[in-house]
Amino acid sequence: xxxxxxxxxxxxxxxxxxxxxxxxxxxxxxxxxxxxxxxxxxxxxxxxxxxxxxxxxxxxxxxxxxxxxxxxxxxxxxxxxxxxxxxxxxxxxxxxxxxxxxxxxxxxxxxxxxxxxxxxxxxxxxxxxxxxxxxxxxxxxxxxxxxxxxxxxxxxxxxxxxxxxxxxxxxxxxxxxxxxxxxxxxxxxxxxxxxxxxxxxxxxxxxxxxxxxxxxxxxxxxxxxxxxxxxxxxxxxxxxxxxxxxxxxxxxxxxxx
Ligand SMILES: C[S@@+](CC[C@H](N)C(=O)[O-])C[C@H]1O[C@@H](n2cnc3c(N)ncnc32)[C@H](O)[C@@H]1O
Numbered sequence: 001x002x003x004x005x006x007x008x009x010x011x012x013x014x015x016x017x018x019x020x021x022x023x024x025x026x027x028x029x030x031x032x033x034x035x036x037x038x039x040x041x042x043x044x045x046x047x048x049x050x051x052x053x054x055x056x057x058x059x060x061x062x063x064x065x066x067x068x069x070x071x072x073x074x075x076x077x078x079x080x081x082x083x084x085x086x087x088x089x090x091x092x093x094x095x096x097x098x099x100x101x102x103x104x105x106x107x108x109x110x111x112x113x114x115x116x117x118x119x120x121x122x123x124x125x126x127x128x129x130x131x132x133x134x135x136x137x138x139x140x141x142x143x144x145x146x147x148x149x150x151x152x153x154x155x156x157x158x159x160x161x162x163x164x165x166x167x168x169x170x171x172x173x174x175x176x177x178x179x180x181x182x183x184x185x186x187x188x189x190x191x192x193x194x195x196x197x198x199x200x201x202x203x204x205x206x207x208x209x210x211x212x213x214x215x216x217x218x219x220x221x222x223x224x225x226x227x228x229x230x231x232x233x234x235x236x237x238x239x240x241x242x243x244x245x246x247x248x249x250x251x252x253x254x255x256x257x
Contacts (some may be wrong), residue, residue, distance in 0.1 A: 033124035067215070085129065141170065
């Protein structure tokens with residue numbers, strides 16, 4: 001545990017911290033969950049706040065932040081829908097960023113990963129795991145209130161379509177989209193840059209597409225794409241929010257089909 005004031009909170013997402021004493025500088029999130037560490041990451045303490053090192057080689061968003069990503073980023077009090085949560089490595093950091101007043105709805109379809117995610121949620125009060133297929137958003141629509149952000153890391157070729165289907169039902173206008181692209185899972189018809197360009201073109205009608213960033217050297221042939229929902233895709237364009245938004249994320253699975 002370190003005690004010196006050497007971690008600086010970032011204005012663009014105040015529960016994200018930078019430690020400049022290290023070269024290259026490292027990034028940390030204010031831990032919301034109870035110890036121990038989620039995936040063996042280092043921890044530190046500053047002024048009573050427990051911080052968790054965000055390992056860029058274990059997380060696409062962590063890699064983008066280490067490379068200078070600025071926005072969109074999850075912020076305190078926001079609700080994010082996270083598709084492809086696996087066992088919760090990155091989802092736990094997103095849960096840290098949105099903090100106690102926010103929530104992360106974490107969708108995962110692999111039973112094995114979901115079991116680990118469920119255990120993690122036992123000590124992360126704002127993380128709601130949902131066992132479901134992200135291609136079938138209607139299966140979990142009732143569990144998820146309108147969200148401020150949508151994160152996808154599915155390593156699937158049709159991620160743009162999945163993003164559109166989920167955004168249409170659950171993302172608020174001006175809500176952020178973070179889409180991690182694993183271009184090696186997207187077919188051989190195009191190279192990495194071509195897959196990125198095609199994905200951006202698929203999103204452009206519905207989103208204001210912002211920055212995209214290659215994630216080398218942490219993740220080969222991966223990009224992170226950022227965007228914001230326009231009125232053409234957001235809920236007020238015809239999506240159906242659930243009648244009574246839950247105040248806490250669900251700690252149960254979507255019903256099996
Ligand atoms: C690259 S891993 C995610 C890693 C995770 N985002 C992290 O950084 O900690 C991709 C995950 O997406 C899940 N997945 C793939 N297709 C899915 C689908 N259609 N619905 C839900 N989850 C899916 C896989 O089971 C896998 O756990």
